Amino acid sequence: MTDASAIRGARPDTGARSYGILIVDDEPAILESLELTLGSDYRVHTAESGEAGLAILEREKIALIISDQVLPSMSGVEFLEKAIEAAPHAIRMMLTGYADIGSMSRAINEGRIYRFITKPWEPEEVRLNVRRALEAFELATENTQLTAALADANERLRAENLFLRREVERRYGFDKIIATSRAMDRVFDVMEKVSETDATVLIVGETGTGKDLVARAIHYSGRRKDARFVAQNCAALPDTLLESELFGHMRGAFTGAHADKKGLFEVADRGTIFLDEVAEMHPGMQVRLLRVLQDGEIRPLGSSETRTADVRVIAATNRDLRKDVEEGRFREDLYYRLRVVEIDLPPLRERKTDIPLLAHHFLDIANGKMGRKIQGFTNAAIDRLVAHEWSGNVRELENEIERTVALAGNESAISVDMLSEHIRGATPAMNVSPEAFAGDIALSEAVDALKRNMILSALAETGSKTRAAERLGIPRQSLQKMMKRLALNDS
Numbered sequence: 001m002t003d004a005s006a007i008r009g010a011r012p013d014t015g016a017r018s019y020g021i022l023i024v025d026d027e028p029a030i031l032e033s034l035e036l037t038l039g040s041d042y043r044v045h046t047a048e049s050g051e052a053g054l055a056i057l058e059r060e061k062i063a064l065i066i067s068d069q070v071l072p073s074m075s076g077v078e079f080l081e082k083a084i085e086a087a088p089h090a091i092r093m094m095l096t097g098y099a100d101i102g103s104m105s106r107a108i109n110e111g112r113i114y115r116f117i118t119k120p121w122e123p124e125e126v127r128l129n130v131r132r133a134l135e136a137f138e139l140a141t142e143n144t145q146l147t148a149a150l151a152d153a154n155e156r157l158r159a160e161n162l163f164l165r166r167e168v169e170r171r172y173g174f175d176k177i178i179a180t181s182r183a184m185d186r187v188f189d190v191m192e193k194v195s196e197t198d199a200t201v202l203i204v205g206e207t208g209t210g211k212d213l214v215a216r217a218i219h220y221s222g223r224r225k226d227a228r229f230v231a232q233n234c235a236a237l238p239d240t241l242l243e244s245e246l247f248g249h250m251r252g253a254f255t256g257a258h259a260d261k262k263g264l265f266e267v268a269d270r271g272t273i274f275l276d277e278v279a280e281m282h283p284g285m286q287v288r289l290l291r292v293l294q295d296g297e298i299r300p301l302g303s304s305e306t307r308t309a310d311v312r313v314i315a316a317t318n319r320d321l322r323k324d325v326e327e328g329r330f331r332e333d334l335y336y337r338l339r340v341v342e343i344d345l346p347p348l349r350e351r352k353t354d355i356p357l358l359a360h361h362f363l364d365i366a367n368g369k370m371g372r373k374i375q376g377f378t379n380a381a382i383d384r385l386v387a388h389e390w391s392g393n394v395r396e397l398e399n400e401i402e403r404t405v406a407l408a409g410n411e412s413a414i415s416v417d418m419l420s421e422h423i424r425g426a427t428p429a430m431n432v433s434p435e436a437f438a439g440d441i442a443l444s445e446a447v448d449a450l451k452r453n454m455i456l457s458a459l460a461e462t463g464s465k466t467r468a469a470e471r472l473g474i475p476r477q478s479l480q481k482m483m484k485r486l487a488l489n490d491s
């Protein structure tokens with residue numbers, strides 16, 4: 001529908017003059033008199049036979065057809081039936097010399113004739129009937145136009161939806177995982193193989209190595225991609241809540257359960273559930289999860305009935321799960337159920353060839369986000385990035401690039417001095433050699449400098465004071481005190 005008025009939902013042009021009326025009668029006197037009655041308000045076309053009338057319908061836009069009942073070669077009913085094909089939306093009226101409604105009832109009943117006009121007629125009555133008929137035509141036309149506009153809009157929405165879905169698939173598909181290293185080639189190989197199966201997958205890797213990304217890529221590239229991908233962090237909730245989150249609960253199952261609630265296993269039906277930090281699951285939950293994996297049945301809290309769910313399970317952990325099994329923290333039977341296929345994501349320091357590629361990838365993203373146009377890195381800067389240990393893995397690299405771009409001025413490339421201090425130096429902390437302090441610097445100052453340096457790098461790498469303190473081997477409170485004394489603020 002190209003007519004803009006249809007899209008805006010406005011009424012079509014109601015200028016009476018624009019409507020075409022076709023009158024078919026074999027008596028010229030009747031044609032003349034009707035033309036006189038209607039000619040000043042409408043475009044009137046006349047024909048003396050059904051054939052001539054059909055020819056006009058081919059050429060002209062006709063809104064209303066008035067036909068005599070008795071015509072020379074084909075009857076008026078026959079003509080109007082044919083006219084339906086040529087002008088399906090035109091309103092049809094029949095002229096009849098005697099009030100022989102009986103003979104026309106078939107046509108009227110089938111809705112083919114809007115009304116009939118008996119001869120002789122009152123001009124005023126004909127005008128009124130024509131005006132009403134055209135109003136009906138107008139509404140019908142408007143209706144079709146709106147329907148077409150709606151269909152159009154629907155089509156656009158559908159296309160948009162499809163586009164968005166592709167976008168999501170692209171966002172989480174394999175091609176969002178940037179890598180070139182041999183180690184990651186092996187990961188891709190396994191991912192490709194498992195994505196078309198329903199096998200349970202255990203993804204193992206240090207924090208920030210891309211476990212989340214890999215889980216989504218497996219879902220969005222397999223046959224379950226049209227159903228949902230739901231993720232649950234198993235460390236985030238106490239036992240009962242986690243159980244209710246995963247398996248659902250019935251109203252009143254526990255204090256605070258005010259209504260029935262569907263669990264994620266049901267929400268993800270025919271899709272994928274991602275159990276993140278699965279090692280943190282308490283023993284009781286481990287048993288319940290094992291049962292679900294064994295017989296595919298879930299039982300909401302407080303319910304006596306079980307339900308089945310067709311869900312693919314992907315689990316992830318940054319712990320050494322085998323060690324947890326050996327030390328009795330994780331059930332061995334569950335461990336084997338989960339690691340039908342295991343994907344080991346190597347830490348970034350073991351795939352350093354990925355670093356330049358990832359750095360450029362994150363630079364593009366940061367440029368886009370912050371409206372910058374930084375072209376790349378100096379060789380020395382790339383060398384520093386490659387040399388760094390990245391204990392926070394890809395996430396730490398991502399944060400570093402984002403930070404650098406945010407703090408950059410109008411440089412065209414990222415150079416070493418724009419990088420964070422702990423990345424700029426050689427192996428962090430250890431670069432504070434005695435020679436670096438040659439000259440008359442007090443021992444306490446040198447020690448402070450060393451402390452400052454170590455604290456900053458521990459903070460940058462772990463991202464939290466608790467973990468930084470752990471890494472430095474001191475209590476958190478001591479770290480806080482030390483930071484205060486060294487004038488290191490929290491940010």
Ligand SMILES: Nc1ncnc2c1ncn2[C@@H]1O[C@H](COP(=O)(O)OP(=O)(O)OP(=O)(O)O)[C@@H](O)[C@H]1O
Pocket residue numbers: 176177178179205206207208209210211212213214318358361394395398
């Ligand atoms: N190969 C990669 N290519 C592009 N981006 C990556 C890659 N690996 C990780 N990332 C990005 O790094 C960040 C961390 O990745 P992700 O959240 O998947 O790690 P994780 O292993 O789940 O970490 P955690 O154990 O802390 O949950 C995300 O922003 C992710 O998009």
Ligand SMILES: [Mg+2]
Pocket residue numbers: 211212276
């Ligand atoms: Mg994660």
